[in-house]
């Protein structure tokens with residue numbers, strides 16, 4: 500076995516042995532010429548009669564089954580060696596992901612992100628937001644009895660999923676010193692660019708306030724009707740002191756700075772306006788889920804060979820255009836001192852727009868090889884990303 504792979508697998512086993520810090524293990528994909536027992540295995544700790552067990556959930560293609568093992572029993576199952584190509588382990592203070600290539604080599608990625616251990620036995624995730632929270636009723640996700648409306652269930656799940664990404668990203672950025680620990684005098688500042696009905700804006704505010712974190716939240720949307728509605732809700736909830744809405748174009752906003760910039764599904768190049776604002780304002784953390792992409796799509800006129808095998812199919816050309824757009828956005832941020840990742844925001848069953856760019860400002864110097872990659876990519880496709888124009892790159 501490749502020695503880097505052996506070392507990485509040993510690190511995963513060590514992580515599994517520390518049952519008080521273990522958060523989650525996911526095994527997926529199939530290694531070349533190997534068969535896996537199931538398509539995917541998810542493992543999480545659960546508390547049963549006061550003892551931590553590792554709960555395996557796996558699907559045989561028809562039904563999901565779960566089984567619980569003590570940590571040593573689970574490790575003895577040797578599932579890490581069962582032919583899976585992707586192994587992800589999350590523990591309280593970081594993660595390690597291993598992708599085993601066709602040649603059997605390990606591509607290993609580690610993070611120092613902070614994760615929370617969830618020992619609930621219930622297969623459905625413990626809720627972060629109580630559906631009867633007054634803000635959910637006011638924004639229209641829950642009905643007046645405090646139940647999530649059937650028509651808003653996807654939105655509720657999206658808001659929860661967003662918090663699950665925001666909170667650890669925020670904790671890591673604070674722990675690493677990228678964001679100062681918020682105080683009453685210097686609260687954490689968050690802006691939601693293209694906030695619309697402000698589901699996420701209010702959710703971030705309420706969740707963080709409930710956690711005792713001082714915050715000042717601003718929502719920006721070009722629509723005056725959104726500003727009026729959202730400010731009225733804030734007044735009704737008596738939180739106008741710490742959450743305010745403005746009717747402004749993102750590119751023209753009068754807001755000068757924020758620690759955290761979020762933008763979810765801001766249409767087309769409004770996403771670029773949001774990233775440009777975040778970079779120019781020096782936001783420390785940016786969570787950006789892009790929406791429809793037209794800018795690069797429209798510029799992809801001449802396809803370099805051999806990419807025609809993809810672009811001659813309309814739907815595939817569109818998806819490739821989306822990927823090129825987001826990859827170039829990320830690369831620009833990377834060159835401007837951000838550590839950038841693309842993460843799955845919420846399962847595709849809830850919205851097809853499920854990619855989120857997570858960027859943390861580290862101020863690392865631009866790497867010349869990465870700059871060359873960016874230059875080569877835009878030269879190959881003969882495109883100029885809107886974000887590059889906005890940032891005069």
Ligand SMILES: C[S@@+](CC[C@H](N)C(=O)[O-])C[C@H]1O[C@@H](n2cnc3c(N)ncnc32)[C@H](O)[C@@H]1O
Pocket residue numbers: 692693694695696697698699719720721722725747748749750762763764765766769772790
């Ligand atoms: C698809 S909605 C998303 C709303 C919200 N972020 C969410 O995820 O629920 C996009 C919002 O962005 C706003 N928007 C689009 N372009 C904008 C711009 N250039 N400046 C400010 N707001 C913009 C729209 O008015 C709309 O409310």
